[in-house]
Amino acid sequence: MQKVIHFGLDITGRIAPETAGRAAFRLFSTTPPRRPGSRKARRALELSKPAMATAKKLGLRTGGGTVSTWYFPALANKSPETVLVAHGWGSRTEYMLDIIHALQNSGKAVVAVDLPGHGGSTGRTLNMALAVEAIDAAWRQYGPFSVMLGHSFGGAVVLNAAIGSVNDFEPRRPDRLVLISAPNSLPGVFAWFADRMGLRAASRRSLYDRVKEVTGQPLDSFVGTLQLAELETPTLVIHDPQDREVTADNARAFATAGSHVEVLWAEGYGHRRILKAPGVLQAVVQFAGRNDRAEAA
Structure with a gap:
């Protein structure tokens, strides 16, 4: 699944890097399922x-x-x-x-x-x-x-x-x-995520800019x-x-x-x-x- 997402973001990033950055932010912000996956967690x-x-x-x-x-x-x-x-x-x-x-x-x-x-x-x-x-x-x-x-x-x-x-x-x-x-360092966390998703430079900037849009502050202030x-x-x-x-x-x-x-x-x-x-x-x-x-x- 990660390879598919990686491929999709790469293709989108070539054509519309801002769209790719926003899509990456949505992915970054999506929470995991609430239902515990293991028997131990359910117990x-x-x-x-x-x-x-x-x-x-x-x-x-x-x-x-x-x-x-x-x-x-x-x-x-x-x-x-x-x-x-x-x-x-x-x-x-x-x-x-x-x-x-x-x-x-x-x-x-x-x-x-x-x-x-x-x-x-x-x-x-x-x-x-x-x-x-x-x-x-x-x-x-x-x-x-x-x-x-x-x-x-x-x-x-x-x-x-x-x-x-x-x-x-x-x-x-x-x-x-x-x-x-x-x-x-939240900038460090975002950089790790951008690397993991293989984001190109322009898409990465769009991802980081989304933080400022949501919080009102640039990403580098969250240290x-x-x-x-x-x-x-x-x-x-x-x-x-x-x-x-x-x-x-x-x-x-x-x-x-x-x-x-x-x-x-x-x-x-x-x-x-x-x-x-x-x-x-x-x-x-x-x-x-x-x-x-x-x-x-």
């Missing part, structure tokens, strides 16, 4: 049903459709801070339950967002503008959030929501950020290191040094943004199992509770 969703039933589900209307949100109440805290949790590409709230439960048990309320085209949300398209709009809708309904946490693409999303990188949406700045296995340096929000970056999907160079780049960024290396957990690692859960809870400890002192 995980089935086992998550009791925990998901404890949350209050609320659909929020956006320009792109309806975004599903899940409110998990704090345990044993009548006046909790609220943490926002965002999953990665091809994922959903159910796969973030270990972190959600750890935060609940520490006395935090948690709002989890199914990004557009994922989980219970509508659509089959996701890009940074749609994702930031989803976070903005959650902030207006439940915010402000003391912490915003994102895994993989969700990490890039919460960072961009915090800095207000998308036109028409104001910055939604929490007290702290947590970025788990997150990509640093996490520069955004974090400007934001100066205390940030915990968690990454496996052997992550094969989002390489450790991304975490190292984040670390150069300033002294407000700290990196935790979670070796041996990969890109997804890192969300269940005991040391990671403990670090997230401790980082999320820093203001609580300061007030108690």
